[in-house]
Amino acid sequence: MSVLIFVEIADGRIKKTALELISYGAKIAELLNVSAQAVVLGTTQDDLSQLGNYGVKKIIHADNEKLNQVEAESYTKIIAEIVEQTAAKLVLFSNNITGKSVAPRLSVRLKAGLVSGAVALPRITNGFVVKKTVFSGKAYAHVSINSDVKIITLNQNTYPALAVEGTAVIEKFNFEISTSKIKIIAINKISGEIPLTEAEIVVSAGRGLKGPENWGLVTGLAKVLNAATACSRPVADANWRPHNEHVGQTGTTIAPTLYFAIGISGAIQHLAGVNRSKVIVVINKDAEAPFFKAADYGIIGDAFEILPKLTKAISDIKNT
Template identity: 65%
Template sequence: MPVLIFLDQSDNTIKKTTPEVITYGAKLAAQLGITAEGILLGTVSSDIAALGKYGVTKIHHVNDEKLNHPDGQVYTQIIAQAVDAIGAKVIVFSNNLHGKAIAPRLAAKLKAGLVSGAVALPDMSNGFVVKKTVFSGKAFANISVNTGIKIISVNPNAFQAEASGGAAEVVPFNATINAAKTKVVSVNKIKGEIPLSEAERVVSAGRGLKGPENWKMIEELASVLHAATACSRAVADAGWRPHHEHVGQTGLAIAPNLYMAIAISGAIQHLAGVNRSKVIVVINKDPEAPFFKAADYGIVGDAFEVVPKLIEAAKAL
């Protein structure tokens, strides 16, 4: 009756959130006194067994390139077969885009209670209670899962990956693979950029920058800090920056280690998308900007003067 961890991949590469969820699943298994096993669908070019160092002892691998592109329905059917075959009790996903497409389907199929957006290990002192973010990061809810099989999807970057153990045993899993009812026609990945949802550091700017032509310094600062770039809603709506950079309540919700907000006032809707960031830096010329209340570090100053100096200082590191 192991914990089963969904090992997420895309483009033949294990995703960055996978070591985080393995660590979570392994600790959960230790709490329950059972083993942590993984399920991996599709072909992967890296050493799968090496994922054992995060605490997974056995990996069930459906090594079929038909599965390289996740189809929620097909994946759900296969994972359900694996849950059944190995008698998994708890299934762990990352609450990333794949997790959001698959975990709810699997929960409905298995009639399993699902907590999506978990930020901590379950409290088992009285039942099985998992803390998750609610109200767009403005609060947490403690959710009791009352079913025999339980599914948890863990928020990206909420749980630190920890390497300690050795290699995992990789075993093939023979699944019945149905034909997908969806077909991917084209994929358009923005090359050379760090995907915002996976970025550990994010440099973001708002309307205070006055126009799209002033983003050069933001991109340069992001580049020297190895950060992704983001923007406020007003900036995306004005067409200064692409929509996929919009963070906030109606855009992308992110939780990087560092969120640097430049010339963004910090409306409550913007904060809802970034308030789970570990460290928030605010640079704004208005000392009354509400964002300073949510910040860890701040500079009251003009972005056009401060940012070039920041670039210089960061380059000197």
């Protein structure tokens, strides 16, 4: 019996979220008194044995470049075979784009109950109960998984990647791959940017910025903080910013360590998407903006005056 952790590779490298997931899985394995094993699909330039430093004992590697692009059907088939072989009772994914495409298929294949968007370790003293976000972050639900095999997808920035002492053995996995019915024509990667869901710090702005031409103030602050940028829904709807930057109930839900909300009033739909941020800073010239009620720190004032000063002040301390 084991906990099987899906370790995602992107552009040949182990993803940061995978390390969080391994730490999470290793902790659950410890609680259940079973072993934590990782499954890696596709080729990588990273040394997989270093994953032992996050608590896995064995890494099952389907080392084949045909798996470098995520394809839900073949991923499901291979992971299901590995689950059977290792008698895994729990399979873990990150609750990201890849997890969302593979975990539901696997759930049906294995008749395994799926909880997506977990935010804490499962409670295993009486049954198997997972806490997850519901209502797009407005609440949590405690969900029992009642099947023999279970699947959890873990929200990003929820569980810290913890280095431990340990070593892992790598075992190659041989498999047959059927031809995919999906023909990939092109892949466009957004390079150099920090993925919003993985970012520690997010600088976000709304209509208060008045127009896309003023976004230099936002990206400038983001740059000195090594942060990702985000925006409110009206900004994305007006095409001032790309839609993948939209955070909120109908956009992306995030949980960074630090969230700056600049010129965003704080409608309930927006708050739902960001209220799991550890620290929220609100800058708004309207003292009545509802966002201040959800904030840890606030400045009432004009963003156009505050942002250049703030960017400089942060840049100064970073350089000292």
